[in-house]
Amino acid sequence: MENLSTTFYPKHVLEEYGPVHPNDGAKICIICETCISSRPNYFYCRVCDFFFHKECHTTLMESNLTIDRPRTHEHKLTFIRKTNSFNCDACGEVRSKKMNMYACLPCKFFIHRNCIYLPKVIKLTCHLHRLFHTYHVPDCNTGCSLCFASFVSGCGGYMCINKTCDYKLHSYCATHELIWDGRDVEGEPEETSNSEDVTSLKDVDGNTFRHFSHHHDLLRFCVDGEDEGDERICQACILPIDFDSFLGCKECDFALHDTCASLPRKMEYQFHRHPLALEVDIEEGFFSCSKCKRESCGFMYRCCQEECEFKMDAKCASLADPLDNGIHEHPLTLTNYGANCNKCRFYLGSKQVSQPVLVKCNYDIHPLTLCLFESTYLWSHACPLRCEICEIRIKPKYRDYQDIYGCFDCNTVVHVECAIGKYPFLKPGHTIKLNGFEIQIASKNSLSRPICHACHSTCQDKLVFKNKKNVTISFCSINCVTTSS
Ligand SMILES: [Zn+2]
Ligand SMILES: [Zn+2]
Ligand SMILES: [Zn+2]
Ligand SMILES: [Zn+2]
Ligand SMILES: [Zn+2]
Ligand SMILES: [Zn+2]
Ligand SMILES: [Zn+2]
Ligand SMILES: [Zn+2]
Structure with missing residues (x-):
């Protein structure tokens, strides 16, 4: 020593x-x-x-004892050889266990080393307008638009360039690595997104529509509930079209939910820092959604930033904020991990939030509604519940994410996985490429009991994955295809 x-x-x-x-x-x-x-x-x-x-x-x-950066401050800044004891003028924070501040004493200007290099103008995907950095956020009652905490009086932060907009952020909230793409756009012209090349759906004559992914005209239909023969699935989200109106092709079975049809070709998603572009032909035939982690063979939003692997399916992309889907009595606010209620402690995880709320099933004339733990718990205490499909008794003891679909009028219940399967966004008949295999996705017919080539157990899910070159080889899950040699 x-x-x-x-x-x-x-x-x-x-x-x-x-x-x-x-x-x-x-x-x-x-x-x-x-x-x-x-x-x-x-x-x-x-x-x-x-x-x-x-x-x-x-x-x-x-x-680095002095830093000269006129872009930040007109005079030379000097390192303070003492642990921090001042609020940083750029971000408002005091980090007293650190020694990383610079000062211009005549100006009484104090700033963290990192804050010296804060960008002047940024564009975040969570706000429509650009934001600029200021050393003085005007005092007001509203706090940071992201974390809701207040600002240190007289200190800096980011404000919206649009004067009529009250959006403002702490410096550290605005430049967090999950939020900001790392670019200072000061002096760069704003990208004027031409709405022509962003819209997916064109209105041809008021009755017929064209979607960029399909070469026939589409018409608006209504699901009337009577017509059981016409079981279409939406090509964007792969869920069945069971309710409301939709856009369908007269000449083939192509169909899209109204919300899915209007998903734009380019979008900014508030929980990803880069812009996303819509893709309708996926090379491997499927992808895994970065939000809900489900596999999908429908439309995909891919991140436009090179080397960023972010992908999102149509269902996750079409969630409205606030989310008022009838699952909970209050509207929910979307978060990076699902959705929260600001009025009570209710929340949905990222898988639950993109789950269909209503499903049709053969065991009930009514559509079944998604029931989460609390309501299932009360219900199962009022009367014994048994899943119509797997016939296992439903006894919710802990919040173990065993959600169900149910009809309160008829006391019909089914497990979520029994109703929609492990892969609600994959469709039978579709081919995917995975682990060197060409895999045909097939519905498991109720009589056959294929054995999984990888894990050697009976395939239980609604779908089986068959090796196209040798259809006697089946897999029970994407995971088993991946791990098979
Ligand atoms: Zn600072
Ligand atoms: Zn904040
Ligand atoms: Zn704004
Ligand atoms: Zn859809
Ligand atoms: Zn998803
Ligand atoms: Zn990205
Ligand atoms: Zn609530
Ligand atoms: Zn079940």
Whole structure:
């Protein structure tokens, strides 16, 4: 161990350590704010009780004691050799366990090192307009539009360039890596999205429509409930068209839900930081949705940013915010992980939120409604419930996500998975490419009991996955196809 006197406090003696021990993981460098274990050697000041990387200290002393960046502040900024005790003018935060502030003393201007480089103008997918950084968010009663917490009086943040819009964000909320795409768009012309090339559906003559994904004209039909023969599925979300009006082709069985037909060709999704583009032909024949994690062979929104793997299915993309789908008495607010009620503690996870709320089934003349734990719990205590399909007794004890579909009038209940299967967004008859196999998706007919080639158990789901080259080989799940050799 070598003793050095510190350049921060010349009278304090520093202890030098290195190479880093794995147990040092919890220690944070007060200069760069990352783990001590991220670099080989570090110092410890026993008097101040803080750690810092040797490398960070050297860089700071050699080249970063002053920063000249007129774009941020007209005068030179000087490093403060003391742990933070001021609010940062750019973000309003005090992080007293850190030593990363610069100042212009004549101007009484204090700023975090990282905040010096905050972008001037940004465009986030969660707001329609661009936002600009200001060192003074006017005092008002409303807080940050993302985290709802208030602003530190007299400090900076991001505000909407549209004067009539009250949207404003904390600097750290606006530039969070999940929110901001990392681009400063100051001086760049705004992308004027031509509504012509964004709309998917064109109105031909008031009665007929054209969707860019289909080469025939479409007409608006209404599901009347009588006509059982016409069981169409929506090509965008792959769910059956059981209710309301829809757009259908006269010449073939192509059909789209009204909401699915109007999904735009390009969109900004509030919970992904890059713009998305709609694709209707997917090379592998299917994809896995980054939101609900379900496989789908319908329409796909793909992220326009290179190397970003984000994908989203039509069902997740068409969720309205606020969500008022009848599942809960209050409207729900969409979140990154599903939907929340702001009035009570009710919430839906990302799988539940994109589940169909109403389904038709052969066991009841009425459509069945999605029932979540609370209502199923009360219901099952009033009368014994048994799934019509698998005949297993429904005894909800814990919130174990065993949701059901039910009809209160007839006391009909079915498990969600028994009703819509494991793969509600995959359609029989479709071919997918996976793990070197060409796989034909097929409905399992109730008489056959195929054995899965990979896990050797009987295929239980509504769908089976057959090897196209040898149809006697079946798989029970996408996972079994993936793990099969
Ligand atoms: Zn700051
Ligand atoms: Zn905030
Ligand atoms: Zn705005
Ligand atoms: Zn649809
Ligand atoms: Zn999804
Ligand atoms: Zn992306
Ligand atoms: Zn509520
Ligand atoms: Zn069941």
